[in-house]
Amino acid sequence: MLDDPESRHTLDSGDEDTAVADINASETDAFLSAQTPNQILTHHGLSTQKFNYGIDPRHPNIWLIWLIQVVGMYLIGVATAQPLIGRLTEIYSRRSGLLTTNVLFLLGTIGCGVAPSLSFLIAARTIAGIGAGGIYACSTVINNDLLTERQRGLVGGIINLCYGVFMSLGGLFGGWINDVWGWRMAFLIQIPIILTGIVGVYLFVYVPRSPRPMPSWRRIDFLGAASLIGFLAFMLVGLNLGGNILPWSHPLVLVALPLSAVCLGFFILVESNPKWAPEPIIPLHLVRQKTVLSVGITYFFTHVSAFTIAYYLPVYFQLLGYSTTQAGLRFTPTSISDGISALITGIFLRVTGKFLVMNRVLHLLNIAGAVLFLNLSLDSQYSYYFLALVCAGAGFGGILNVNITSLVASVKREDQALAVSAAFVFRSAGSTLGVTLASTVFQNMLRTNLVRQLAGEDDADRIIRILRENFEAIWTLPESMRELVRDCYMRALWGVFLCVLVTILLGAVASLGIEEKVLRKTMEEPDPLQPPAP
Structure with a gap:
């Protein structure tokens, strides 16, 4: 069974219930966790605004600070859960891990929907982050247990395609629900879907554990x-x-x-x-392996760039005057191309059994997207930033599929779950560092440009403070000043997109350390990493 390395199954082994349940759990997770980045951007700002007026009337725009905390605590929850999943599910079984993380995600989502205060909302988002991060990690680990190396790339591509579709729906759907029924409903409407996933895991994922001489908690x-x-x-x-x-x-x-x-x-x-x-959480000898370390560093830099784009491209759309729903719709090319690229990459891996050539192409595509973002302007046509979004999405989605496939192919079967956990440490750090780095660059460049452009204006300091805290204040300015301020925002965004280009280039360099290995078609093929049987 999946619980023991020596009893792994493939899709051809007849274990169809487990396979269907696994893919169903992954796709359910894709809908629930994939909507999170875009829904955060489309309705969290409004949810924090709803709470702010009872918190501190001296700071009417304190919602921006609370928004950063809501988003940041979710990422902290994800980051702390994912690296622990590999070892804990080795001890307590994959099924227990998947059930537990689904329940945590359910509780966190309910808490967000009924939150009476921002402090409660932040705590609930942390719990939801732990659940969502755990679900993703569990699904990844189970896929690696269940599938051969070539199947893993293809099935991973299918799941990423679902992820991309639902991620694009997340921003649009979340923005529309917020506009029609309010931000609470954007959380509460997820509850039936989460419950469906929990029931599916409970009924179909059965992973018995072999008896151990030592109690589980002592391990x-x-x-x-x-x-x-x-x-x-x-x-x-x-x-x-x-x-x-x-x-x-x-x-x-x-x-x-x-x-x-x-x-x-x-x-x-x-x-x-x-x-x-x-039984260490992350055996350090794995991190010292060339491919594992290269994949980890690539994960780090690609997630820095991806999260920077996800959090600051909406600022560009807002500068163009789009509503939250329209901004969510503009993210669709990225999410769809992300999924399609992952699927095409999976097919390529399944057919050829090799990944280095595809890896190079995908990084070049990612670089092209970053260069296009760097040249965005307020006069850019829709076709231009559509192309930029497609390149960025296709590069990122395919890179993730190649990374995880090359990672698990480079270690022994019994170490695969732990290698994934190690990679998630880099991934989690990159996700949050991307937001922090971009925020620092954006705020500093915005302030510098606003001070220069508004020098000599009456009450300039107060205007600058308001503009940095409340984006919507732009539309209350006189038209001549508004255009100056929009130009300041674009200059700040240029600095952010320059950081994106630099981190993408660093990720491409790190990926050069990934070593080629012909992927096996079946579990029965000898693994060169495994010692020969006596």
């Missing part, structure tokens, strides 16, 4: 798990607060980031000592 690497969570949480909190909500010199930021480094050092110490961690 958990508590020190490793705690130090890894501490590293990610302190790092993400520090980066999320620093420069966005608090100055970099604030004591909370100055404490969080050094504590993150201390936790990382302790994590490395624990994982290196077999007496402290006989």
Whole structure:
């Protein structure tokens, strides 16, 4: 069964219930977690605005600060859950992990829909992030257990296609629901779908565990798990607060980031000592492997760029005067091309069994998209930024499929789930660092340009503060000043898109370390990484 490396199944082995349930769980997760990035952008700003007026009347635009916290805590939840899934599901079974994370996602989503305050909403988003991150990680691990190396790329492409379709619907659907019924309904309407996924997992995913001589709880690497969570949480909190909500010199930021480094050092110490961690959360010997490390660094930089685009392209659409629903619709090319590219990549992997050539092409496509974004202007035609979105989406979607396929092909079967967990550490760090880096660049460039353009205006400092906190204030300005301010925003976006290009180039360089390996067609083919049977 899936619980033990030596008893893995393929789709050809007749284990159809498990295969159907796995793919169904992955697609359900795709709908639920894929809508999150775009729905955050289309309705979270409004949900925080609804709460702000009872929080601090001295700061009527404090909603922007709360928005950063809502989004950031969701990402922290995702980041802390994903790296732990590999080892914990080895101990307690994949089925238990998938059920638990689905339930957490359900509770978090319900909490968001009924939240009486912003503090409650932030806590609920954290729980939802833990659930969503865990669901994605569990589905990825189960796919690797169930499928051969060539099947994994193809099925991963199919799931990514569903992910892309539902991600495009997430922004549009979320914006439309917000406009018609309010932001709470955008959360509550997901509950029946989540319940369907939970029932499906409970009925069809049955993964028995072999008896172990040691109690399950004693096999958990508590020190490793705690130090890894501490590293990610302190790092993400520090980066999320620093420069966005608090100055970099604030004591909370100055404490969080050094504590993150201390936790990382302790994590490395624990994982290196077999007496402290006989079954480490992430065996360090895996991270030292060339392909695993290259995939991890590629994950890091591609997620920095992808999340930067996801969070700041809506600013461009707003500058053009689009509503939240229209902005969500404009994301459709990225999401659809993401899924189609992943599917085409999966077919290529299935047919050829090789991935290096495709990897190079996809990174070139990603670079082309970044160059197009860098040259966006307020006068750009729809066809121009449509092409930019398609290139960026196609490059990113295909790269993810190649990355995970090359990763699991480079390690032994029993190490695949743990290698995926290791890669998720890089991925999670990149996701949040992308938002932080882009925010720092955007805010600094915006302020510099506004000060220069509005110099000499009456009450310039107050106008600049309002414009940095409340984007909608642009439309209340006189037309001559409005055009100057829009130009300032575009200059700030240029700085953000320059960061996108640089990180995409760094990701492409990191991917050069991924080594080619011919993918096996069946589980019965000898694995060159496995020692020969005695």
